[in-house]
Amino acid sequence: MVPLKDKVVLSNGLFDTTRANIEAAGATGIDLPPSDALTAHAQFGGNMELKAFDAALQKHEGKIAFVVMTVTNNTMGGQAVSLANLTAVSERCKAKRIPLVLDACRFAENAFRIWQDEPGGHQRSLEDTAKAMFALADIFTMSAKKDAIVNMGGLLGVRDAQLAEKIRVELIRTEGFVTYGGLAGRDLDAMAQGLHEVLDEHYLEYRFAAADYLASALESDGLPVVRPAAAHAVYIDAGAALSHLSEDELPGQSLACALYLAGGIRSCEIGNLMFGSGSHRRQLVRLALPRRVYTQSHIDYVGAVGKDVAKVRRALPAMKVVTEPPNLRHFSAALAPVTPFPHFVDD
Numbered sequence: 001m002v003p004l005k006d007k008v009v010l011s012n013g014l015f016d017t018t019r020a021n022i023e024a025a026g027a028t029g030i031d032l033p034p035s036d037a038l039t040a041h042a043q044f045g046g047n048m049e050l051k052a053f054d055a056a057l058q059k060h061e062g063k064i065a066f067v068v069m070t071v072t073n074n075t076m077g078g079q080a081v082s083l084a085n086l087t088a089v090s091e092r093c094k095a096k097r098i099p100l101v102l103d104a105c106r107f108a109e110n111a112f113r114i115w116q117d118e119p120g121g122h123q124r125s126l127e128d129t130a131k132a133m134f135a136l137a138d139i140f141t142m143s144a145k146k147d148a149i150v151n152m153g154g155l156l157g158v159r160d161a162q163l164a165e166k167i168r169v170e171l172i173r174t175e176g177f178v179t180y181g182g183l184a185g186r187d188l189d190a191m192a193q194g195l196h197e198v199l200d201e202h203y204l205e206y207r208f209a210a211a212d213y214l215a216s217a218l219e220s221d222g223l224p225v226v227r228p229a230a231a232h233a234v235y236i237d238a239g240a241a242l243s244h245l246s247e248d249e250l251p252g253q254s255l256a257c258a259l260y261l262a263g264g265i266r267s268c269e270i271g272n273l274m275f276g277s278g279s280h281r282r283q284l285v286r287l288a289l290p291r292r293v294y295t296q297s298h299i300d301y302v303g304a305v306g307k308d309v310a311k312v313r314r315a316l317p318a319m320k321v322v323t324e325p326p327n328l329r330h331f332s333a334a335l336a337p338v339t340p341f342p343h344f345v346d347d
């Protein structure tokens with residue numbers, strides 16, 4: 001079945017597996033972020049570029065299945081989307097009767113940034129800011145592993161009653177009855193609690209402060225990062241840090257391996273291995289900060305390892321792909337360094 005054959009999906013930035021699902025359904029996913037989203041260090045670098053969006057709405061008229069706004073915009077350095085931008089996208093979708101989908105897994109982090117940094121943001125409570133975001137969408141999907149603070153599960157919400165009914169029927173065949181959707185009661189309780197706790201201002205303030213602290217440490221080590229830092233992760237600009245390597249020499253992979261070799265730090269490349277050769281993206285490395293896991297001394301340790309790696313960054317080798325699966329290659333490809341990594345002394 002190819003339900004979205006020849007259709008197009010427009011987005012501020014599709015998450016990798018979301019893109020893969022859209023493509024598996026026969027559609028083409030098109031990301032429309034600002035061209036300087038990762039270098040301008042603007043307050044809301046996760047926004048949709050409205051000029052490009054307007055042009056794409058015209059160009060693909062009649063073929064657009066839906067629009068996805070990812071909040072926060074994970075593949076674009078985890079940056080936030082402003083309520084003004086979300087409103088502008090929503091208005092255009094309504095006028096053209098195109099469904100707007102929120103990929104809402106970090107809705108609370110996004111709401112916090114609107115509340116704290118967008119002009120007029122404080123006129124609403126944080127909770128009402130989150131509600132204002134959802135009010136603009138027709139559908140939302142959410143990985144509950146993120147801002148519902150649980151180990152597993154997700155949520156799907158739709159306004160259209162007929163569509164909801166279709167999904168409920170399908171759900172029984174695939175995940176389970178609508179009251180549990182494949183999850184245990186205990187996990188559903190945890191999710192309900194997590195959705196409240198995640199909107200605690202102090203919790204969110206602490207998350208952003210921890211990420212900002214790590215971003216500053218890495219920057220002073222000589223590793224440039226995307227600013228303002230997201231709460232869920234700090235993104236190193238590996239292409240800039242390892243400027244002796246071309247995009248196809250996979251500087252993000254090289255830096256990720258070096259962080260692991262030097263100190264056991266696990267990170268994730270978001271660059272040409274993930275998006276393919278010629279993606280013309282920044283080559284990023286994401287250091288994710290799981291919720292309620294790390295203390296300050298852990299973060300200081302990551303900063304110290306970053307320093308060791310930064311000292312030898314110009315000596316880090318190009319990486320080559322040895323084997324790769326036909327799609328989503330970054331999950332299971334095997335890579336090798338073209339020349340050996342420097343030796344990291346374990347003192």
Ligand SMILES: *Cc1c(COP(=O)(O)O)cnc(C)c1O
Pocket residue numbers: 015017018070074103105143144145146153154
């Ligand atoms: C994690 C994530 C997903 C996928 O969630 P899973 O629960 O891992 O399937 C989708 N979109 C975004 C933006 C994410 O960060």
